[in-house]
Amino acid sequence: MSQSRRGKSIRLDTKPKPRHRKVPDGVAMESFLIHGPSISEKWDFRHHVIPPISSSVTYRLEDTERGGQGFREYASGEAHRTGPIYIYDRLDEPTRGMLEDELAGVEGGDNCVCFATGMAAISAALGITLKAGDELVAHKTLYGCTYSLITNWYPKLNISARLIDLRDAAALEKSITPKTRCVYFETPVNPTMELIDIAAVAEVVHRVNDKRKEGEKIYIIVDNTFATPFCQRPLALGAHIVVHSLTKNIGGFGTDMGGAVIAPHELEGQLLLYRKDFGGALAPKSAWPILVYGLPTLPLRLKKQQESAYEVARFLRGHPKVKRVAYPGLEDHPQFALAKQQMRDLHGEFAPGNMIYFETIEKGAEPKNSVKVVDWIAKNGYALTLAVSLGQLRSLIENPGAMTHAAVPAEKRAEGGIAPNGIRLSIGIEHPDDIIRDLERGLELAD
Numbered sequence: 170m171s172q173s174r175r176g177k178s179i180r181l182d183t184k185p186k187p188r189h190r191k192v193p194d195g196v197a198m199e200s201f202l203i204h205g206p207s208i209s210e211k212w213d214f215r216h217h218v219i220p221p222i223s224s225s226v227t228y229r230l231e232d233t234e235r236g237g238q239g240f241r242e243y244a245s246g247e248a249h250r251t252g253p254i255y256i257y258d259r260l261d262e263p264t265r266g267m268l269e270d271e272l273a274g275v276e277g278g279d280n281c282v283c284f285a286t287g288m289a290a291i292s293a294a295l296g297i298t299l300k301a302g303d304e305l306v307a308h309k310t311l312y313g314c315t316y317s318l319i320t321n322w323y324p325k326l327n328i329s330a331r332l333i334d335l336r337d338a339a340a341l342e343k344s345i346t347p348k349t350r351c352v353y354f355e356t357p358v359n360p361t362m363e364l365i366d367i368a369a370v371a372e373v374v375h376r377v378n379d380k381r382k383e384g385e386k387i388y389i390i391v392d393n394t395f396a397t398p399f400c401q402r403p404l405a406l407g408a409h410i411v412v413h414s415l416t417k418n419i420g421g422f423g424t425d426m427g428g429a430v431i432a433p434h435e436l437e438g439q440l441l442l443y444r445k446d447f448g449g450a451l452a453p454k455s456a457w458p459i460l461v462y463g464l465p466t467l468p469l470r471l472k473k474q475q476e477s478a479y480e481v482a483r484f485l486r487g488h489p490k491v492k493r494v495a496y497p498g499l500e501d502h503p504q505f506a507l508a509k510q511q512m513r514d515l516h517g518e519f520a521p522g523n524m525i526y527f528e529t530i531e532k533g534a535e536p537k538n539s540v541k542v543v544d545w546i547a548k549n550g551y552a553l554t555l556a557v558s559l560g561q562l563r564s565l566i567e568n569p570g571a572m573t574h575a576a577v578p579a580e581k582r583a584e585g586g587i588a589p590n591g592i593r594l595s596i597g598i599e600h601p602d603d604i605i606r607d608l609e610r611g612l613e614l615a616d
């Protein structure tokens with residue numbers, strides 16, 4: 170697996186820790202995503218070829234001593250040495266556990282803890298790294314519910330957020346105070362497709378952390394949902410924690426919700442305790458399709474989606490009714506050089522992903538054309554469906570300003586580059602000509 174050498178992985182504590190090699194030596198990541206860590210201690214593979222969906226709320230214990238041991242070891246890091254003792258679904262569970270091992274392996278992290286949704290994962294990652302009085306620095310444009318979490322709920326807990334342009338490393342440096350504990354961002358940013366330079370952020374934060382005591386260090390948290398680990402692995406570029414909505418391209422089929430936090434070993438216990446007490450555990454029935462259908466087909470799907478996304482982006486770029494197109498795979502993306510450096514697939518090839526953002530040309534201040542185009546497609550399109558969410562087999566189209574990012578106040582949307590005439594596309598696995606035909610016909614109606 171080829172990874173950027175620009176940023177080195179930062180570890181917050183330097184104590185030796187058990188290191189679990191999840192990806193067997195010499196095995197290609199595509200094969201790992203099908204077979205996982207070979208024989209898992211989480212299930213007896215002598216009978217099953219496909220890992221079973223476990224469906225048991227509670228677990229039989231041989232004696233009180235074993236039950237006691239299970240509780241003592243839970244979230245202590247000990248279970249990795251002795252093998253899991255299952256007690257209760259919300260604590261730990263084998264189908265979800267196998268999914269967690271694969272996700273940790275593909276992101277190159279120590280541990281993964283899965284949650285019921287992406288938002289449950291994001292609130293857990295922030296929940297274990299922030300407490301009352303702390304500050305968070307985040308990019309000014311964020312997934313709508315993440316924005317709402319940190320601007321509506323965290324002020325009530327006395328956690329404040331500085332929302333800045335994280336493309337500017339000097340602005341980041343200025344925003345860090347002694348109270349800062351987290352730097353949080355998505356890259357590519359939803360929906361604008363701007364990129365944040367993970368290694369550049371890591372350089373600043375690493376420098377600050379070098380002068381800080383343990384317990385006061387800053388964690389870099391990257392929402393890697395848009396890129397998926399197929400296109401980008403933030404831990405190798407210096408981030409500490411990766412969060413995902415498994416609902417999107419990792420799940421890939423649009424049938425189940427889920428979320429994941431991939432974090433260093435020293436945070437695993439906190440994540441497990443957070444999940445146990447706040448209760449947002451990923452159901453094994455939802456973990457199973459992600460493990461059995463989602464991850465094994467992720468490289469195939471992304472490769473196909475990405476090829477089509479390039480075709481669609483090129484079509485849009487040349488269209489007279491389109492004001493601008495943002496796709497990291499286009500040579501004229503303002504951060505194309507960074508895209509080429511940071512977005513690399515599991516073999517080191519350029520991997521700009523399947524998401525596109527574009528704006529229609531408008532005659533007046535109101536976003537008439539963007540609504541016209543999307544509404545025509547909603548009623549008459551064949552390959553494109555008007556729907557939120559992303560990363561499915563079907564191509565999806567939506568108006569972020571009016572839909573997914575409506576929770577962001579209008580002036581903040583404008584500041585963050587979410588234009589009222591902006592349209593987001595998630596490219597699926599249809600033939601690109603069919604996607605382009607829908608867009609072509611829709612755009613014909615624009616004034």
Ligand SMILES: *Cc1c(COP(=O)(O)O)cnc(C)c1O
Binds near residue numbers: 312315395
């Ligand atoms: C969808 C999404 C989320 C939230 O995930 P859910 O599974 O819907 O809770 C978070 N971040 C990004 C970038 C997303 O696209």
